[in-house]
Amino acid sequence: MSYHPIARTDAIPLRVTPFSNTSQIVTWLTPGHGKIATVIKGACRPKQDASGQYDIGYRCELLFYEYAHNGLHNFRECAALDNRRACHGDWRRTAAISYLCRLAADATPDGAHIPELYHLTDTAITILAQTPPPHDTLLLWFELRLLDLLGLSPRLRHCCTCKTHLPPGTGARFSAELGGALCAQCTPQRQDAATMTLAPDVLGLLQRWQRSRSFAPLRAIAIDPATRTALCQSLRHFLARHLETAPECRAVALQMVNMNLHPADSPTPQQ
Ligand SMILES: [Zn+2]
Numbered sequence: 001m002s003y004h005p006i007a008r009t010d011a012i013p014l015r016v017t018p019f020s021n022t023s024q025i026v027t028w029l030t031p032g033h034g035k036i037a038t039v040i041k042g043a044c045r046p047k048q049d050a051s052g053q054y055d056i057g058y059r060c061e062l063l064f065y066e067y068a069h070n071g072l073h074n075f076r077e078c079a080a081l082d083n084r085r086a087c088h089g090d091w092r093r094t095a096a097i098s099y100l101c102r103l104a105a106d107a108t109p110d111g112a113h114i115p116e117l118y119h120l121t122d123t124a125i126t127i128l129a130q131t132p133p134p135h136d137t138l139l140l141w142f143e144l145r146l147l148d149l150l151g152l153s154p155r156l157r158h159c160c161t162c163k164t165h166l167p168p169g170t171g172a173r174f175s176a177e178l179g180g181a182l183c184a185q186c187t188p189q190r191q192d193a194a195t196m197t198l199a200p201d202v203l204g205l206l207q208r209w210q211r212s213r214s215f216a217p218l219r220a221i222a223i224d225p226a227t228r229t230a231l232c233q234s235l236r237h238f239l240a241r242h243l244e245t246a247p248e249c250r251a252v253a254l255q256m257v258n259m260n261l262h263p264a265d266s267p268t269p270q271q
Contacts, residue, residue: 155180
């Protein structure tokens, strides 16, 4: 039997799909190997060693054979490093994690090695697990950061057609198709394109989130429902135009994280 080297890495399961009666294909996001898929034989048998050690959004230590056949690696073993315990049985957080992982899986090109994408995904899931709701702004920040890491950021500081600087404190029209915000001069010529208005505070928030590599400074920003709707809509149009992903999964996650909070879930005041 030939010798195949084994790789050891941190990894987040993004997707788990059945493969034959007893096996599963798990798609993982890793810092050094990008997105990889492994076959876990006997995954559905109760005595499988890896049982309970991996699920969508966990942070795991994964051992796999580097050799791949038809894009699939053989799995050696894995252990949960962080099983996101706070999210177990919490349907709101579970929906949000499903969406983050779905978006990361759909957006990461095969063969792309973007370590920051792994760290962003792990950071967002960790914040989700460790902080009280609401988490809708976290999801929107994740989308903007992910687009930035993929080189697909919407243009929000300069007009996306004439490159004129957009002065702070003014709103703009936004065209997902053209790639971002439009200045006042370019807007009339672009009535054909599907555009929406971004009020000054909405454009300002998008600019701020896009630039912020950390979520912590954004956490306390209060957003009224109309602003939230505009933020969600502009990013929905942009994602639909620039990434092949599942809008229904996003809609469910955003709806759930924004539902009326159970009193036990409400943020506790700082002591
Ligand atoms: Zn312009």
